[in-house]
Amino acid sequence: MLLRQVLERRPQALADLYDRHAPTLLALARRILAGASDAEEILQEVFLHVWNNAARYDAGRSSVSTWLVLITRSRAIDRLRNRKVVERVHEAAHQEDRAGHASPEGVESVFFRERRQRVKSELDKLPPEQKQVLEMAFYEGLSQSEIAERAGLPLGTVKTRTLLAMKKLRGALRSDIRELL
Amino acid sequence: MNVDLSPEDRTILAALEAGGDEPPMPTEADETLARLYTEVLGLVPCELEPAAPRPEIKSRLLSIVRGDETLPGDETQEMEPRPAPVVVSAPVRPAPVPVPRPSREVPAARGMAMSARRRSVWPMALAATLILALGALCGWLFLRQARMEETIASLERAMDTQRQEAEQSVAGMQAAMERMRVNFALVTAPAVKVSPLRPVDPQSQARGILFVAADNQHWYLAVHELPPAPPGRDYQLWWVAQEGRFSGGVFDPGAGEKVELYSETMPAGTRDVVITLEPARGVSKPTGPEVLRAAGVFYQL
Numbered sequence: 001m002l003l004r005q006v007l008e009r010r011p012q013a014l015a016d017l018y019d020r021h022a023p024t025l026l027a028l029a030r031r032i033l034a035g036a037s038d039a040e041e042i043l044q045e046v047f048l049h050v051w052n053n054a055a056r057y058d059a060g061r062s063s064v065s066t067w068l069v070l071i072t073r074s075r076a077i078d079r080l081r082n083r084k085v086v087e088r089v090h091e092a093a094h095q096e097d098r099a100g101h102a103s104p105e106g107v108e109s110v111f112f113r114e115r116r117q118r119v120k121s122e123l124d125k126l127p128p129e130q131k132q133v134l135e136m137a138f139y140e141g142l143s144q145s146e147i148a149e150r151a152g153l154p155l156g157t158v159k160t161r162t163l164l165a166m167k168k169l170r171g172a173l174r175s176d177i178r179e180l181l
Numbered sequence: 182m183n184v185d186l187s188p189e190d191r192t193i194l195a196a197l198e199a200g201g202d203e204p205p206m207p208t209e210a211d212e213t214l215a216r217l218y219t220e221v222l223g224l225v226p227c228e229l230e231p232a233a234p235r236p237e238i239k240s241r242l243l244s245i246v247r248g249d250e251t252l253p254g255d256e257t258q259e260m261e262p263r264p265a266p267v268v269v270s271a272p273v274r275p276a277p278v279p280v281p282r283p284s285r286e287v288p289a290a291r292g293m294a295m296s297a298r299r300r301s302v303w304p305m306a307l308a309a310t311l312i313l314a315l316g317a318l319c320g321w322l323f324l325r326q327a328r329m330e331e332t333i334a335s336l337e338r339a340m341d342t343q344r345q346e347a348e349q350s351v352a353g354m355q356a357a358m359e360r361m362r363v364n365f366a367l368v369t370a371p372a373v374k375v376s377p378l379r380p381v382d383p384q385s386q387a388r389g390i391l392f393v394a395a396d397n398q399h400w401y402l403a404v405h406e407l408p409p410a411p412p413g414r415d416y417q418l419w420w421v422a423q424e425g426r427f428s429g430g431v432f433d434p435g436a437g438e439k440v441e442l443y444s445e446t447m448p449a450g451t452r453d454v455v456i457t458l459e460p461a462r463g464v465s466k467p468t469g470p471e472v473l474r475a476a477g478v479f480y481q482l
Contacts, residue, residue, distance in 0.1 A: 011243055011246045011247050014242070014243070014246055015239065015243055018239055018242065019239075022234050022238075022239070023231030023232055023233055023234070024226055024227060024229070024231050025226075026231075026232045026233075026234050027226065027229035027230060027231050027232045028226040028229060030232055031226070031229055039232075040234055040235065040238050043234055043238060044238055044241065044242050047242050048242065048245065048246070051246050060212075060216075061212075061215075061216060061219065062216065062219050062220065062223065063220060063223060065223055066219055066220050066222065066223025066224075067223075069222070069223045069225075069226055070199070070219075070222070070223065073226075112227070112231070115224075115227050116227045116228060116229075116230075116231070118227075119224050119225065119227040119228045120227075120228040123225070123228050134225075137197045137198075138197065138222065138225050143198055144194065144198075159186070159190070159194065162193070162194065162197065163190050163193055163194070166193045166196075166197075166218060166221060167189075167193070169221050169224075169225075170217055170218060170221050173221060173224050176220075176224055176227075177217060177220045177221065177224070180220045180223065180224075181216070181220065
């Protein structure tokens with residue numbers, strides 16, 4: 001509904017979409033880039049992209065929130081690769097995680113807070129080696145071969161761990177996925 | 182180590198490495214599977230603690246979309262990240278080689294996007310400018326026409342006034358010419374009689390001459406050097422006949438002006454002419470001092 005209004009060039013609809021998704025998308029961009037300034041730049045680019053390309057959204061292929069996540073992830077990873085400082089940022093990202101980004105009260109609705117707890121809980125339930133390859137693939141945009149090379153593991157092992165992690169998450173997050181469809 | 186991958190496995194890996202080439206045309210089942218794993222990926226960042234962007238980010242974004250600011254670099258031509266493509270039987274592809282893209286410089290795609298936006302705005306701006314200019318031109322022409330019509334009406338009024346004045350002037354001149362013609366005919370007629378008028382006061386320079394036509398009715402009197410009448414007084418012409426004195430008219434010459442009097446009637450038996458100084462607008466019987474008097478004789482020229 002909001003995206004349809006964005007398509008009709010209604011700035012308020014974009015503002016509403018921003019309010020709903022910007023905190024998660026900014027967290028994602030920060031996680032990938034480990035730089036608040038760059039992350040906010042990416043966030044702005046993402047919503048400008050949405051403003052100018054809302055017609056390209058295909059409701060049959062993803063939910064709006066997933067579409068936004070994938071745009072943000074793609075742009076942040078592109079930015080990351082362009083800097084060619086993947087390792088350094090990876091380290092910084094962990095430091096950032098340790099430092100934390102306290103969200104101000106009110107930013108996160110009860111609904112999103114519960115979803116966040118479920119997703120975090122399910123990710124934490126994954127064996128560390130599976131979670132690691134999943135994070136490297138998702139947050140760093142590394143291919144299976146690159147993960148294998150960096151982790152010093154056989155490619156087949158990396159693929160197996162990745163596939164297992166994804167399948168477990170699919171099963172565990174079934175209710176959330178159903179809400180998105 | 183090589184792993185035999187099922188279609189589902191390929192779909193999962195393709196979803197993770199999405200962002201490049203078009204996948205093969207998926208079957209309906211593949212589409213569903215791809216959608217499921219795409220949504221899994223969409224949920225992954227939900228684990229992160231949400232972060233509130235600075236308020237100015239939103240303000241600036243809205244300023245840009247409302248047109249208050251120029252676009253900082255919207256990459257509309259950039260390949261959009263796609264939801265998970267569905268892989269049916271294709272081997273796992275390595276991650277697409279990322280296209281180097283300067284993060285701080287404005288790439289060509291951004292320029293193209295901005296140009297496209299400008300292209301879409303320019304015709305509207307041009308049309309609006311033309312409409313405004315046309316409106317202003319129409320207004321200016323309307324005002325100009327109104328002013329010209331006003332000027333034309335004013336000139337027509339002035340022309341009417343001048344034409345009336347000219348007509349009056351011509352009529353006056355024609356009347357004067359007619360009088361002159363009549364007087365000329367009178368004074369040049371063979372049977373005209375003439376009587377000079379002389380001042381009663383020997384110091385006065387005033388003088389006059391009276392022309393009387395043969396019919397003893399038409400006459401013409403010319404008086405020279407008669408000073409202007411004092412305030413409240415006028416000069417009055419008197420015909421002196423057997424029965425008494427009859428007024429021939431009242432006049433007051435300007436300084437140094439010649440006075441011409443004429444008429445088509447004269448009392449019968451007139452034998453003399455006298456000009457006296459009388460109260461303004463004249464009297465029925467002479468009361469004032471005589472100023473000019475005829476000699477009492479008429480000469481035949």
